[in-house]
Structure formats: C-alpha cells, structure tokens
Amino acid sequence: MRISVPGIPQAILNAKPALSVKSVSEATQRLSYFLGYGNVAVLTGAGVSVDSGIRAYRGDDGRYMNPNYKPIFYHELMDSSEKGHAYRQRYWLRSYLGYPPVRDAQPNPTHFALAALQYTSHIGHIITQNVDGLHHKALQQSATTNWNPSSLKEDILELHGTLHHVHCSRGHVVDRGVFQDRLSAANPTWQLYAEELERTGTQPRTNPDGDVAIEHLGISYSDFVVPECAECLLEEHRNSVLKPEVIFFGESIPKAVKEESFAQIEKCDQLLVMGTTLATYSAFRLLKHALELKKPVMLLNVGPTRADGLPGVEKIDVPSGTVMRDVVKEILGSRAIEDQIISRMLQMGVVNPPSLTDNDRYPRAAG
Incomplete structure (x- = not known):
C-alpha cells in the first residue's frame, strides 16, 4: 500500500x-x-x-516541509501484529509527551x-x-x-476529528484525559520525565497533531507500555489497539x-x-x-x-x-x-x- x-x-x-x-x-x-x-x-x-x-503543518516552518518527516499511517497504527505494536509504542510515547501543550492551549x-x-x-x-x-x-x-x-x-x-477522545479497534471511546492518566500509570518513569519537561519548560517541539519529535534525543520507544482498553477487558477481551479520534493518513473520513x-x-x-x-x-x-x-x-x-x-x-x-x-x-x-x-x-x-x-x-x- x-x-x-x-x-x-x-x-x-x-x-x-x-x-x-x-x-x-x-x-x-x-x-x-x-x-x-x-x-x-x-x-x-x-x-x-x-x-x-x-504550529502549522506547512508554511515556512511547517512539519511537512521537513524532508525527513515520516508519519505513521492508519494501517500501520491499527496493525494487530508485533510490528503494529511497535508503531503504537512510537505514536503513543510521542503523543503522551506532546499532548499537554495542545490540551493547555488557549x-x-x-x-x-x-x-x-x-x-x-x-x-x-x-x-x-x-x-x-x-x-x-x-x-x-x-x-x-x-x-x-x-x-x-x-x-x-x-x-x-479531535485529539481529545481516544477509541479502540472495537469502538469503545474514552476521554483523552482519562487515557493520558492510564498512560502515566503504565509508564511511571515516562511520567516523571513528562513532569520534568513541564516543570523546566523544556517541552520538545509539539506538532499540530499533538506529538513530538524525540528521536534526536536518543530515546527508545521499546519500553513504553500502551495500556489495554479497559472497556474491552470488562468484556473479557484483551485489546491494546487504540488511536485518538483523529483522521490519519490513509484513513477515510x-x-x-x-x-x-x-x-x-x-x-x-x-x-x-x-x-x-x-x-x-x-x-x-x-x-x-x-x-x-x-x-x-x-x-x-x-x-x-x-x-x-x-x-x-x-x-x-x-x-x-x-x-x-x-x-x-x-x-x-x-x-x-x-x-x-x-x-x-x-x-x-x-x-x-x-x-x-x-x-x-x-x-x-x-x-
């Protein structure tokens, strides 16, 4: 594709x-x-x-003007394989760190x-x-x-769509603030890092879709835990395939x-x-x-x-x-x-x- x-x-x-x-x-x-x-x-x-x-996506300093920019596509994010899991670790860590400035924007x-x-x-x-x-x-x-x-x-x-809601592949919807708390609970080390960024005002560049570019900091995504959908667990299903209610590249409106x-x-x-x-x-x-x-x-x-x-x-x-x-x-x-x-x-x-x-x-x- x-x-x-x-x-x-x-x-x-x-x-x-x-x-x-x-x-x-x-x-x-x-x-x-x-x-x-x-x-x-x-x-x-x-x-x-x-x-x-x-920031704007395009224009003089827009994200899409960076020739190195490689977005995550919808089919990658929703892939249920191990490869898809790795894509979601990448997406959700970046989004976890980048969401607060968008949440707090006025x-x-x-x-x-x-x-x-x-x-x-x-x-x-x-x-x-x-x-x-x-x-x-x-x-x-x-x-x-x-x-x-x-x-x-x-x-x-x-x-x-909107960054302020998250849904799983089975259709359950959760408020982004609640999901942000679940990400914090599942990743206490990253929570401390995020709190330090906010405390010191050293937030990495936040993109319009609420994530940050952090590869240049030498950070690995492999230890980031994406929590399973709590509503799916109540229905005795294990499902960590979640995305914000945002239309990704390759996804239909x-x-x-x-x-x-x-x-x-x-x-x-x-x-x-x-x-x-x-x-x-x-x-x-x-x-x-x-x-x-x-x-x-x-x-x-x-x-x-x-x-x-x-x-x-x-x-x-x-x-x-x-x-x-x-x-x-x-x-x-x-x-x-x-x-x-x-x-x-x-x-x-x-x-x-x-x-x-x-x-x-x-x-x-x-x-």
Missing part, C-alpha cells in the same frame, strides 16, 4: 505569487464586506491556531472573533481541519450568566462527517477559507464544491495554497490575527461595544505564536 503526505502541487509553488490583497486595511474592508451579508460557512486550518502556540483573537460572528449569525457553520478543539473552547470561555453557547457548538464540524461537510457548503451563501493551504483533498473538495455551486469564495491565508489561481477565489494574503477583531468591529459597528457579550469576546484571546527560530525544515532525525 502506497500512501503519500498530501502537499501543494509543485507547479503552484514554482509559479509567480497569486494576485492577492496584502494590505491590512484593505483586507479588513474586503472581509467585512464579504462577511457582512451573513450565512457564511467558514473552513479553517492550522494557520488559525498559530497564535495559540500551535483560543486566540481569531477564535473569539469567529465565535462573535457565530453569536451574531453572520457565520452559520465552522468546518475545521484542526484537531485542537480551540473553536469549541472559545465558545465555552465566552459563556456568561446571560448566554449559553451550547447550541453554537453544534455548528462546528471537526472534519479531521466517516461518511456522516463527509456528508455533513458538503451539506454545510450547500446551505451557506458564501464560503470563507482561513489559515489553510488546502493541501488535503478533504478540504480542497469543499472549496471546489462551493465553486461548482457558484458561491463566492474568499481565501485568507499567508503564502501559496492549492487554490491559487482558481477562477472565483478571491485571496487575501495576511494573517487572520491581524484583521479579524477589526473585521468584527467594522461589521457590527456600535453593537461591538454595546453588546457586553461581543465586547467581552473582542477582548479575549492569547497571542503566543511559536518561536520563529524553531524551523522544522532543517534536517533532523526522521519523525
């Missing part, structure tokens, strides 16, 4: 930069006009979470700006490729005694999720794509579907994307964090100040981007 990591076609990378809006003031104006009509679906990618400290101003536009019904649905749960967390943190945003959480579709993503594109009047190169076809086909339906499409992303040059796509080449608060204020006018819920949202959000000195394109051990 041959499966490759999706990327941007070389012809696009080699082409002259696509014509796009690069001025922050013009970007604010164009986005305000586009979103102001309402009933907009928003498709987000890893670039939206960069200000929260979570929404940034872009997440709260989108939440505010959900609240005002300018945005109908958010389809996200991100597995960090930050769109949900922004709504949760926006809750007040006067407003419960639980209904809006239903309008967020996690296209590629569940039919219900795929159908819902297309339905959301069909329900909207316009599509805004943010912080993604659209390298994965599961996202790119949604943009194509919107174009086929003759719906206006705006693309907000820094750098080249798979959609560059497509007729019907207006591109804005600025970071979302530099414009989205002002976009909300421009659309809502005095309401952005007078509505206490919106005003509060527009004051919330961390800005803690990853260090620019940590560039993953430099050669390092595979991983």
Whole structure:
C-alpha cells in the first residue's frame, strides 16, 4: 500500500505569487464586506491556531516541509501484529509527551472573533481541519450568566476529528484525559520525565497533531507500555489497539462527517477559507464544491495554497490575527461595544505564536 503526505502541487509553488490583497486595511474592508451579508460557512486550518502556540503543518516552518518527516499511517497504527505494536509504542510515547501543550492551549483573537460572528449569525457553520478543539473552547470561555453557547457548538464540524477522545479497534471511546492518566500509570518513569519537561519548560517541539519529535534525543520507544482498553477487558477481551479520534493518513473520513461537510457548503451563501493551504483533498473538495455551486469564495491565508489561481477565489494574503477583531468591529459597528457579550469576546484571546527560530525544515532525525 502506497500512501503519500498530501502537499501543494509543485507547479503552484514554482509559479509567480497569486494576485492577492496584502494590505491590512484593505483586507479588513474586503472581509467585512464579504462577511457582512451573513450565512457564511467558514473552513479553517492550522494557520488559525498559530497564535495559540500551535504550529502549522506547512508554511515556512511547517512539519511537512521537513524532508525527513515520516508519519505513521492508519494501517500501520491499527496493525494487530508485533510490528503494529511497535508503531503504537512510537505514536503513543510521542503523543503522551506532546499532548499537554495542545490540551493547555488557549483560543486566540481569531477564535473569539469567529465565535462573535457565530453569536451574531453572520457565520452559520465552522468546518475545521484542526484537531485542537480551540473553536469549541472559545465558545465555552465566552459563556456568561446571560448566554449559553451550547447550541453554537453544534455548528462546528471537526472534519479531521479531535485529539481529545481516544477509541479502540472495537469502538469503545474514552476521554483523552482519562487515557493520558492510564498512560502515566503504565509508564511511571515516562511520567516523571513528562513532569520534568513541564516543570523546566523544556517541552520538545509539539506538532499540530499533538506529538513530538524525540528521536534526536536518543530515546527508545521499546519500553513504553500502551495500556489495554479497559472497556474491552470488562468484556473479557484483551485489546491494546487504540488511536485518538483523529483522521490519519490513509484513513477515510466517516461518511456522516463527509456528508455533513458538503451539506454545510450547500446551505451557506458564501464560503470563507482561513489559515489553510488546502493541501488535503478533504478540504480542497469543499472549496471546489462551493465553486461548482457558484458561491463566492474568499481565501485568507499567508503564502501559496492549492487554490491559487482558481477562477472565483478571491485571496487575501495576511494573517487572520491581524484583521479579524477589526473585521468584527467594522461589521457590527456600535453593537461591538454595546453588546457586553461581543465586547467581552473582542477582548479575549492569547497571542503566543511559536518561536520563529524553531524551523522544522532543517534536517533532523526522521519523525
């Protein structure tokens, strides 16, 4: 079975930069006009979470730009053989060490700006490729005694799943926090190591899918214990084939999720794509579907994307964090100040981007 990591076609990378809006003031104006009509679906990618400290997959320092990068594929992770067990030891040790920074990441101003536009019904649905749960967390943190945003959480579709749940090969689901505790209990030495990393602030580079590259530290995976599914044991089955509820390379998106993503594109009047190169076809086909339906499409992303040059796509080449608060204020006018819920949202959000000195394109051990 041959499966490759999706990327941007070389012809696009080699082409002259696509014509796009690069001025922050013009970007604010164009986005305000586009979103102001309402009933907009928003498709987000890893670039939206960069200000929260979570690196993008691609871009200048993205993980997939490292020529040595070798991901684990779905069929490898779910292999019940000894070889599959070794793959799971590798995956779960890396994920065990890399999950806490994703778990503790906080929404940034872009997440709260989108939440505010959900609240005002300018945005109908958010389809996200991100597995960090930050769109949900922004709504949760926006809750007040006067407003419960639980209904809006239903309008967020996690296209590629979530890191915050784990399931076994027999379908049992467990909260990631609970499974993280099981990993700690089964690996006390690694627990001490993880606690030392957090205490000293020496956390290895965490990737967007919640794992870390540690081969260059000379660490072996062979002694890491992947606990068996507790629910399977209650049913008198021994099963240590577990994975997060994330779509891996070579794994199909569940039919219900795929159908819902297309339905959301069909329900909207316009599509805004943010912080993604659209390298994965599961996202790119949604943009194509919107174009086929003759719906206006705006693309907000820094750098080249798979959609560059497509007729019907207006591109804005600025970071979302530099414009989205002002976009909300421009659309809502005095309401952005007078509505206490919106005003509060527009004051919330961390800005803690990853260090620019940590560039993953430099050669390092595979991983």
